[in-house]
Amino acid sequence: MNHRHKLYLLLIIVAAAALSGCSSIGPKPWQRDLLSRQDMQLSGNSLDDAIDEHLYFSKEASSGGRSFGGGGCGCN
Amino acid sequence: MQLKPDANGARGRLIAASCALLSATAARGGETSNSGTGGVLADWSLDSALAYYHEDGRIQAIEPVVNVRKTYADGGTLDLDFTFDSLSGSSPNGALSSREVQTFASPSGKSLLVARHLYSVAPGELPVDPNYHDQRFALGADWALPLMRLLRASFGTKLSYEDDFFSASANAALARDFNQKNTTLSFGVNFEGDSLRPIGGTPLPLSEYSLFEKTGNKSKDGAGLLLSVTQLLSRSWVTEFNLSADRFSGYLNDPYKIVSVIDGGGLSKGYLYENRPDTRTRKSAYLENRVGWERASAALSLRYMTDSWDVHSQTAQLHVRGWSAERDRYLEPTVRWYRQTAANFYTPWLPSAAAQDAAFASADSRLGAFHALTYGLKYGVHLDDKLAREGSEFSVRIEYYIQSVDHGATAPGTLQGLDLYPSLKAVFVQVGFSY
Numbered sequence: 008m009n010h011r012h013k014l015y016l017l018l019i020i021v022a023a024a025a026l027s028g029c030s031s032i033g034p035k036p037w038q039r040d041l042l043s044r045q046d047m048q049l050s051g052n053s054l055d056d057a058i059d060e061h062l063y064f065s066k067e068a069s070s071g072g073r074s075f076g077g078g079g080c081g082c083n
Numbered sequence: 084m085q086l087k088p089d090a091n092g093a094r095g096r097l098i099a100a101s102c103a104l105l106s107a108t109a110a111r112g113g114e115t116s117n118s119g120t121g122g123v124l125a126d127w128s129l130d131s132a133l134a135y136y137h138e139d140g141r142i143q144a145i146e147p148v149v150n151v152r153k154t155y156a157d158g159g160t161l162d163l164d165f166t167f168d169s170l171s172g173s174s175p176n177g178a179l180s181s182r183e184v185q186t187f188a189s190p191s192g193k194s195l196l197v198a199r200h201l202y203s204v205a206p207g208e209l210p211v212d213p214n215y216h217d218q219r220f221a222l223g224a225d226w227a228l229p230l231m232r233l234l235r236a237s238f239g240t241k242l243s244y245e246d247d248f249f250s251a252s253a254n255a256a257l258a259r260d261f262n263q264k265n266t267t268l269s270f271g272v273n274f275e276g277d278s279l280r281p282i283g284g285t286p287l288p289l290s291e292y293s294l295f296e297k298t299g300n301k302s303k304d305g306a307g308l309l310l311s312v313t314q315l316l317s318r319s320w321v322t323e324f325n326l327s328a329d330r331f332s333g334y335l336n337d338p339y340k341i342v343s344v345i346d347g348g349g350l351s352k353g354y355l356y357e358n359r360p361d362t363r364t365r366k367s368a369y370l371e372n373r374v375g376w377e378r379a380s381a382a383l384s385l386r387y388m389t390d391s392w393d394v395h396s397q398t399a400q401l402h403v404r405g406w407s408a409e410r411d412r413y414l415e416p417t418v419r420w421y422r423q424t425a426a427n428f429y430t431p432w433l434p435s436a437a438a439q440d441a442a443f444a445s446a447d448s449r450l451g452a453f454h455a456l457t458y459g460l461k462y463g464v465h466l467d468d469k470l471a472r473e474g475s476e477f478s479v480r481i482e483y484y485i486q487s488v489d490h491g492a493t494a495p496g497t498l499q500g501l502d503l504y505p506s507l508k509a510v511f512v513q514v515g516f517s518y
Contacts, residue, residue, distance in 0.1 A: 008445055033315040041319045041375040043403030045474070046413075048403050049313065049323050049371060052148055054130050055461075055480065057164075058513065059147075064137060066486065066507065068423050069396040071327060072369035072386040075254060075273040075307050 108304035128152045132515040139508040141211060142172040157229050163221035164241075173211035177446040179342035179432045181351055182206050182497045189214055190282040190339050193295050199508060207501055212339070219245045233260040237271075250277045256309075267313040273329070275305045281338035288358030289441060292341050302331025311365075319376065325369040331361040342446040343432040349496030352435040357445040359428065366392040378406040389440040394450070396423035400457075417482070422489075426450040431492055431503060448488070448504075455486040459511075470518065484508070 034042065045051050056073065064070040084140040130150040139273030146168045152163045177189060185204045189212060204210045212426040225239035235258045239307045243250040256271030279285070284297030307329030315321050367388040374381050400419040407413065428443035429450040459482035466475035488504035 013431070021120060032317075033262060034265060034318045038318045039315070042321060044375060044380070046380045047319075047373050047375045049320060049321065049373065054132050054148060054515065056514070058132060058134050058146065058148060062511065063421070066449060066484075066509075067387040067396070068390075068392075068394045068426065069365075069367070069386070069398070069421075069457065071307075071329070071365070072367040072388060072398075073384070075252075075271070075309060076326070076331070077282060078265060082496070 126153050126155070127153070129518045130515075131517070132513050134180065134511065134513040136509060136511050138172070140173065141507070142174060144168060144170040155228075159228035162225040162227075164221070164222070166219070166221040166223075168219035168221075170218070171216040173213045174215040175209060175211050177337075177342055177346065177352075177357060177499070178204075178210040178354055179343040179494070180204075180207055180209055180501045180503055181343075182349070182501070183212055183425050185350065185351070187212070188295075192283065195293055209425065209505055210386045211430075217245055217247075219243060220505045223505070233311075234258070235262070238453060244418070246399075247280050247282050247357070248277065249280075250275060252276070256293070263355075265315040267311075269309075269311045269313075271309045271311075273305075273307040273309070275307075275497065277303045277305075279303070279334055279338065285334070285338050286356040288295065288336060289355050289444065292354035292356060301334030301338075303331055303335060305329055305331035315497055321373050321376055323369075323371045326367075327369070328364070328366045330362065330364045335359045335361060335363055337445070337447055340445060342430065342436050344438045345432045345495065345498070346435045347493060347495055349498035352438075356439075356448065357435065359426075359445055360392065360441050360443055363391055378408070378410065392450070393427040394423055394425070396421065411468075413461075413463050414464070415461040415463070417457070417461070419457035419459075420454070422454040423455075425452040425490075429431050432494075448507075453486055454487040454489055455484065457482055457484045459483070463515075472518060474517060476515070478513075478517075480511075480513040480515065482511040484511065 041047060050056070060070060062075075110469055124460040128151075130152070132148045134146040134148070135144070136146070148167075149165045151163045155161075157169050171310040178185060178187070181204075183206055186195060187204070187210065188195055189200045190195075190203065192320065192453045195201065202213055221241065221243040223241040225237060227235060227237040229235050237254075237258075239254045241250075241252045243393055251312060252273060252275035254273040258267055258268055258269035260267050281297075281301075284294075285301050286292075286298065287296040287298060290296040295357065301355075307327060309325060309327040311323065311325045313321065313323045314485050336357055336359050338356075340357045342357055343354055344352040347351050361425045365388060366387060369384065369386045371382065371384040380402070382400075382402040384398075384400045386396075388394070388396045398419070399416070400420045402417050404413050426445070428445055429447070429452075431451070433441055433444055459480065461478060463476050463478035466477060467473050469475070484507075486507040488506070491504040493499070494501065494503055
């Protein structure tokens with residue numbers, strides 16, 4: 008087993024442990040009033056995010072991360 | 084000549100569908116959703132914006148964007164996006180400032196002898212093509228649907244058209260909830276095919292600019308993966324961690340960018356068209372945390388990206404939203420910090436002694452080392468009562484962006500003392516309306 012395989016195995020173990028550990032944390036279904044607010048949504052400002060991504064994509068070498076980055080041209 | 088990245092793509096749709104289900108309980112228990120409209124419109128929502136972008140002495144752009152969403156009874160959503168861009172102004176052509184007057188041809192030009200297509204740049208000025216203009220139309224459709232109680236899927240497609248560029252992409256994702264829906268794992272794939280038809284033809288890589296050696300159309304293709312974990316940590320805290328990778332291959336040059344060839348005394352010896360490697364693999368890690376209070380919320384996102392061109396970048400962004408006592412208005416200041424290292428073939432100029440040996444070279448400042456700061460402020464007013472519809476909002480957003488070069492190489496001879504790496508300053512204004 009080389010280093011890369013060991014790293015993958017470690018990642019899988021950590022992910023499984025994290026998932027099982029997550030079972031005891033987090034709110035109950037009736038405690039999600041704040042989380043249901045629009046400003047608490049991870050994609051709550053999707054139009055703003057899309058416009059910002061477009062701007063930064065045209066001016067910087069990085070894009071994506073939040074979602075797919077796109078290959079684009081950005082020739083300006 | 085841009086393609087909007089899929090910032091609102093498959094993973095976002097799945098989260099939105101998840102949140103629609105999540106908030107359904109609150110809506111049923113308290114307020115009445117879309118109470119005033121009823122009928123067919125009750126299932127539809129509109130999100131629109133008009134954005135204006137202005138760079139100091141360079142590009143300006145105007146961009147209307149419209150998103151229409153239909154929400155189904157089972158929590159599924161159908162999104163249709165329409166985007167139009169109109170860009171004009173002056174675009175850097177990659178050449179270096181000089182002590183002498185420099186003359187270039189617009190992309191449609193075929194010779195430096197035909198005055199109709201020429202433009203000149205004064206000594207000390209950054210060479211920019213003053214006649215840059217472009218328009219883009221983009222259409223997107225995304226469909227998110229529940230498959231089982233804890234499993235959702237989404238499918239999306241996007242088309243983008245410009246005079247010299249066409250792109251088509253498709254994506255699909257699966258999301259599974261765990262732990263009383265406090266944990267969500269999702270996995271998505273994206274495929275993209277692009278066609279490039281540069282104005283005036285595609286220049287031969289690293290060919291002498293004055294010879295106008297050009298060929299036909301080009302293409303590039305890409306595929307990407309995205310793995311995401313979302314965790315509700317408490318009643319007021321949600322976190323998300325994404326790992327993504329993509330690979331593009333084909334024609335990855337900017338066909339309009341050139342590189343100055345400079346001798347040891349700083350004098351221009353001509354220009355070459357740029358050349359980049361024909362594959363690029365990118366990997367990124369993204370972490371976002373959102374925390375809410377009764378009348379405020381904060382979102383902090385961090386991103387690290389690296390690619391096979393040796394670009395490494397870090398991004399940190401913070402939004403803080405404060406609500407009025409009636410919760411009908413809010414102010415949201417934003418600050419963003421970004422830094423990147425240079426691509427391993429980036430060079431502001433090519434020394435004349437080494438120009439013939441170069442395999443790859445680009446003077447595109449977007450591939451250089453720099454850092455950037457964005458400051459922004461958003462003001463929003465809820466119009467739920469006035470329009471008798473929940474979720475109605477009018478907003479105004481303004482941002483200021485400044486980009487400064489890091490580790491700029493010292494120029495030889497007569498170029499010393501010139502501002503070879505001017506900072507980029509831009510103002511961005513957006514008016515938004517949701518219904």
